[in-house]
Amino acid sequence: MKQDTKLVALGRAPVRAQGPVNLPVHRASTILSENLDGYVHRFDGDNRYDNVTYGATGTQNSRALAETVAAVEGGYRTVVTGSGLSAVTMAVSAVVGAGDHVLVPDSVYGPTRRFCTEVLSRYGVESSFYDPGAGKGVADAMRANTRLVYTEAPGSLTFEMQDVPAIAKCAHERGALVAMDNTWATPICFRPLEHGVDISIQAGTKYLAGHSDLVIGMITTATDTLFRRIADQVNAFGDVASPDDCFLALRGMRSLCVRLERQSASAMKVARWLESRPEVKRVLYPALESDPGHALWKRDFAGASSLFGLAMHTTDEAAVARMVNGLDLFRIGSSWGGYESLVAYNRMPIPRSVNPWTETPFLLRIHIGLENPDDLVADLAAGLDRLDGRA
Ligand SMILES: Cc1ncc(COP(=O)(O)O)c(C=O)c1O
Structure with a gap:
């Protein structure tokens, strides 16, 4: 079966x-x-x-x-x-x-x-x-x-x-x-x-x-x-x-497969769009070809869920707060896997013994839900515009 x-x-x-x-x-x-x-x-x-x-x-x-x-x-x-x-x-x-x-x-x-x-x-x-x-x-x-x-x-x-x-x-x-x-x-x-x-x-x-x-x-x-x-x-x-x-x-x-199919496709769309933005340093998502874990993911996994990390160029926490606080569809929350999109924020250092994260002073975590991905991109685009006070 x-x-x-x-x-x-x-x-x-x-x-x-x-x-x-x-x-x-x-x-x-x-x-x-x-x-x-x-x-x-x-x-x-x-x-x-x-x-x-x-x-x-x-x-x-x-x-x-x-x-x-x-x-x-x-x-x-x-x-x-x-x-x-x-x-x-x-x-x-x-x-x-x-x-x-x-x-x-x-x-x-x-x-x-x-x-x-x-x-x-x-x-x-x-x-x-x-x-x-x-x-x-x-x-x-x-x-x-x-x-x-x-x-x-x-x-x-x-x-x-x-x-x-x-x-x-x-x-x-x-x-x-x-x-x-x-x-x-x-x-x-x-x-x-x-x-x-x-x-x-x-x-x-x-x-x-x-x-x-x-x-x-x-x-x-x-x-x-x-x-x-x-x-x-x-x-x-x-x-x-x-x-x-x-x-x-x-x-x-009962709806796991269809939710994952949709959320994964939307996550890919949003992740690719984020990767193309100058404000973004790196999207941490093994389903992306640019991810260091992509080859392993492709070899072993049959698909991806819709949770990924986002490393930004800016080190200005106040600017990121402007971006995140003004998001309309993405709510701020730490769990994930639900039907709704979320953003979480993690200030470094996080507890690590062998591989400390040194690339950026903080990481965002994005969870993509069942909303239309075009609306999610528009929400994030407006958010990125708020980074330097453009909006
Ligand atoms: C990877 C991972 N494992 C386990 C858990 C724990 O799950 P629960 O919140 O149901 O205790 C979480 C929760 O965030 C998680 O992210």
Whole structure:
């Protein structure tokens, strides 16, 4: 079944006639047992993974969502979590223990970095950062106790691509697992498990849910062992996504392919236009031929989402504030993946250990939504005119 068909056909209400199309929301704490025997054995064996046993361990809504995500990821099974960040922290903490080392790309999402340096360290897990462009050179950064090599492509804020297959090969040769935060590409544009990754992480908050009105996370594994390990961890920590949010995330996924198709085409149009402007130093978007990560993106990815970075020539923050504050369609906000266009601003330095960003004193981040790209270009053109007080 093709990806767009899976997004429509899976996780639906089981009723074929005179019932709703969508699985209704099952709000639940207590799940009733049929009899005493069923109650006593409700968590036994595979029941805890397969059956709905208690609201905090998942409902029909999280199961339907998980089934759909697993199919689209081409994975074994998926665990749904309360946020994208908890998907990261649960996946990582499930597979490491005291004495282990985690290797993380320097361009990793900031809160993931903080989790490694400030939380894992308190539990005796070391972490260090590697050049996201290292490819098979990641071997040099691995230690005898490296248990997990983490990846994220493109990187947060600076959009570096990674050679995921080469990194996965190196990690596996040295007995380490590989996890990937694949939120930018979504499983529509890149399927991590097909490129050697063991654990694929999605902040479903972004493109999967797609409407900027909930937070949710998904962890998809290649194997049963990893699935159980992570499901147990999520359970033990009491991490749970609400049935309403699972319902909305699954509803959002129904239109994922068409949203991405449109948003990606618009992002390309806006990115190319920005590149042609004299005020713009560089557009950080692997789908552009000019991007240093373009060859890797072209080799491995089936498409691009609609989030990119923007490095400007001006160093005048007040001028950029004039530009951004006056935008009409682009709102100022930090999340992304919704139907609406956004702009975010990041003042340097951002936390980096290996590759500090030195090109510009700040970076803008642009998210392209479902508006007509001509209107978005006009909005940005007026914004650029405000840089030197022309408007
Ligand atoms: C790359 C990436 N991963 C994970 C997350 C965390 O997702 P959530 O906001 O759902 O915790 C974000 C959020 O911005 C992100 O950008």
